[in-house]
Amino acid sequence: MHHLFFSITPMNVDICTPRSLQKTPNLSLQELYDLPENEVIERIISLRKSLGDQLLILGHHYQREEVIAFADITGDSLKLAQEAAKTTAPFIIFCGVHFMAEMADVLTSDEQVVILPDPAAGCSMADMANDEQVTRCWSELAQILNPDEQVTPVTYINSTAALKAFCGEHQGIVCTSGNAKRVMSWAWGKREKILFFPDQHLGENTALTMGISDEDMIIWDPFKPMGGNSEESIKHAKLILWKGFCSVHQLFKAEHAATMRNNHPDIQILAHPECSREVCETADFVGSTEAIMKHVQDAPSGSKFTIATELNLVNRLRIQHPNKPIWFLSPTVSMCSTMFRTDPQHLCWSLQAIVGDKKYHRVTVPASQQAMALASLHAMLELG
Ligand code: 13P
Numbered sequence: 182m183h184h185l186f187f188s189i190t191p192m193n194v195d196i197c198t199p200r201s202l203q204k205t206p207n208l209s210l211q212e213l214y215d216l217p218e219n220e221v222i223e224r225i226i227s228l229r230k231s232l233g234d235q236l237l238i239l240g241h242h243y244q245r246e247e248v249i250a251f252a253d254i255t256g257d258s259l260k261l262a263q264e265a266a267k268t269t270a271p272f273i274i275f276c277g278v279h280f281m282a283e284m285a286d287v288l289t290s291d292e293q294v295v296i297l298p299d300p301a302a303g304c305s306m307a308d309m310a311n312d313e314q315v316t317r318c319w320s321e322l323a324q325i326l327n328p329d330e331q332v333t334p335v336t337y338i339n340s341t342a343a344l345k346a347f348c349g350e351h352q353g354i355v356c357t358s359g360n361a362k363r364v365m366s367w368a369w370g371k372r373e374k375i376l377f378f379p380d381q382h383l384g385e386n387t388a389l390t391m392g393i394s395d396e397d398m399i400i401w402d403p404f405k406p407m408g409g410n411s412e413e414s415i416k417h418a419k420l421i422l423w424k425g426f427c428s429v430h431q432l433f434k435a436e437h438a439a440t441m442r443n444n445h446p447d448i449q450i451l452a453h454p455e456c457s458r459e460v461c462e463t464a465d466f467v468g469s470t471e472a473i474m475k476h477v478q479d480a481p482s483g484s485k486f487t488i489a490t491e492l493n494l495v496n497r498l499r500i501q502h503p504n505k506p507i508w509f510l511s512p513t514v515s516m517c518s519t520m521f522r523t524d525p526q527h528l529c530w531s532l533q534a535i536v537g538d539k540k541y542h543r544v545t546v547p548a549s550q551q552a553m554a555l556a557s558l559h560a561m562l563e564l565g
């Protein structure tokens with residue numbers, strides 16, 4: 182991960198410090214934590230106002246309530262990628278995790294600055310596949326196949342820019358939970374096999390809906406030679422699934438779904454495709470965060486749901502739809518601790534830094550990865 186600290190005011194950006202803040206020096210993070218929360222919120226409102234259309238705040242649906250309230254646009258990874266590709270704002274604050282900020286940096290111009298309020302907001306799933314491991318996998322595959330003719334690499338957007346660049350170099354593509362089926366069908370249209378990383382579950386759950394059978398899928402364990410597979414099984418496989426997962430979504434179990442159905446026979450189970458196959462197979466609807474929100478929104482009043490995705494989003498849906506009873510699928514708390522790192526204090530600190538021309542947490546993708554990462558993201562965005 183590249184946590185770069187820069188202080189760059191893009192050219193042609195006129196930033197004025199609001200009158201109410203002119204007398205107050207920039208506060209450190211610790212000083213912001215020492216302030217009552219309502220004062221932090223007041224500072225955010227004032228700073229945000231002073232930046233006007235010089236700034237776009239993008240917020241992923243898993244962000245906590247106090248942060249998402251300040252997002253100009255909220256969305257799933259696909260919608261946020263589309264918005265990042267469109268914006269001309271010189272500053273983008275990404276309230277999400279590191280791979281999202283990297284994706285925004287690739288999709289914006291060199292002059293635009295992408296800021297991740299807390300640079301430690303990573304994604305444990307994205308960390309499960311790195312450039313070295315994927316390159317090794319590709320060369321191991323090359324011992325038995327001609328991967329550049331037979332295998333399309335598909336990376337879930339929850340991955341480093343280096344892996345998006347890898348896909349770009351090998352005529353591969355990026356997917357999100359919102360378009361995985363369309364992307365995989367495009368990928369199989371090009372070559373007979375797909376290498377899908379880093380999330381086994383999104384790849385597997387999507388392939389099952391496309392009629393791919395267990396015999397056609399193998400799991401690639403990056404810690405074993407040949408991913409733990411025989412030459413024969415690699416030759417036969419249509420789908421090679423990286424052994425990665427989201428620890429938040431693995432907490433939902435099929436037995437939780439069975440208990441819910443037992444207690445509420447008319448309940449609908451909604452699941453994110455990062456959940457295990459057992460949970461997705463029992464669900465009434467499987468979709469991205471945006472699709473889950475829309476499904477609840479479109480349902481008639483009185484509909485009952487139990488949802489298998491991150492807690493902040495489920496709680497928000499409960500507040501937005503008081504006439505539609507909603508239960509969290511797991512009896513234990515499944516929260517994304519890295520999404521939770523972005524709090525009002527970090528947001529305020531980032532805004533202060535932009536306005537005061539101080540250091541902020543800029544995320545930049547190395548120039549050597551930009552073009553190829555852009556190629557694989559463009560391939561996805563062109564699919565619509
Ligand atoms: P969505 O693209 O569905 O919002 O998912 C992102 C994510 O990280 C889910 O864990």
Ligand code: SF4
Pocket residue numbers: 278303304305306307339427428429430455491517518519520
């Ligand atoms: Fe990554 Fe899982 Fe958090 Fe999504 S919920 S950002 S996949 S750790």
